[in-house]
Amino acid sequence: MKAEEELLRDYQRNRAELEEQEDTVKRYMRKGQDYTQEIFFQVRQILGKRSTSMESIMETQRELQRNEDHYLEELAQERKELILQQEEVEQFYRKKRQELTK
Numbered sequence: 001m002k003a004e005e006e007l008l009r010d011y012q013r014n015r016a017e018l019e020e021q022e023d024t025v026k027r028y029m030r031k032g033q034d035y036t037q038e039i040f041f042q043v044r045q046i047l048g049k050r051s052t053s054m055e056s057i058m059e060t061q062r063e064l065q066r067n068e069d070h071y072l073e074e075l076a077q078e079r080k081e082l083i084l085q086q087e088e089v090e091q092f093y094r095k096k097r098q099e100l101t102k
Helices: 002-049 054-101
Strands: none
Touching: 002 054
């Protein structure tokens, strides 16, 4: 029974750590989106006051959007990897638990 309890504690600890890391990635995704929106707003204000052409404003916004897309893509990949790790931890726990009950 001690081995089973230890296995469960390890599983819960590992799972909690991975979920916390996933939450951190989600938080960075939200902050990145908020930051980009704030930059969009500031760029429009600054370039609008300078009587910059609409094409220049649009090109700047497209570049910002590309940067945001790249940032979010990297974070999404990190999140996928964390989810896979969570699944691996789950499978390992189930396998070991099954071995202990045999």
